[in-house]
Amino acid sequence: MKKILLIAALMMVSFFSIPVKAQLNVNVNINAQPLWGPIGYDHVDYYYLPDVESYYNVPQKRFIYLSGNQWVFANSLPSKYRNYDLYNGYKVVINSPNPI
Template sequence: MKTPKLLFTLLMAFAFYASADAQVSVNVSVGTPPAWAPATPAGVEYYYLPDIDSYYDIRTTEYIYVTNGRWIRSRSLPVAYRTYHPTPARTIIINDYHGRSPYVKYKVHKVKYKGPKKVVVKEGGGHGNGNGKGHGKGHGKH
């Protein structure tokens, strides 16, 4: 009779140990910033790309931009921005928002981070005349 009790006790001890070990080793996977972006403090979820009035979600590795008046998430930028290459100098770390919709603060970010634009895109994807206007379809009203 002692063997079943001993076996039961050993199994319970092993189960408890395995459970405790599993709780300690739980890890949350967080996205890694892309090679073109500046390093971020822990907890940062988004970059704002003021040259193209868009965001980049570090966790999901998606761009967030406006098309036809709607914010779209995509792994790549639209054709109108095919010549755009982000640079750390114009990639803004967003510290003031956590959630799924950073564009709720778009008007604040647009004013706060306005400056000389390096990318000027006209409808159809061609280069503009350098006046900073004409960011392609859907970038008029926000």
């Protein structure tokens, strides 16, 4: 019985003597990807959103889409896509200086 108590006491002492490490990671990235972007990429230049035929420029945080014959750079999608769910829509990652 003494051996069991001694082993239990040693195990508790060794458990409590393990150093506890707290880690704080603050990542301030000006070119941070949006929350609705795909997970697992450490760098993305553009997303192509085929459902709405638009691009999203990650560094500039702007959508790019054709309106007539002109490319439009805007902070949001066109009004006809205001109900489009960016979180669930299909996205293609493009790492190219000029995807268009």
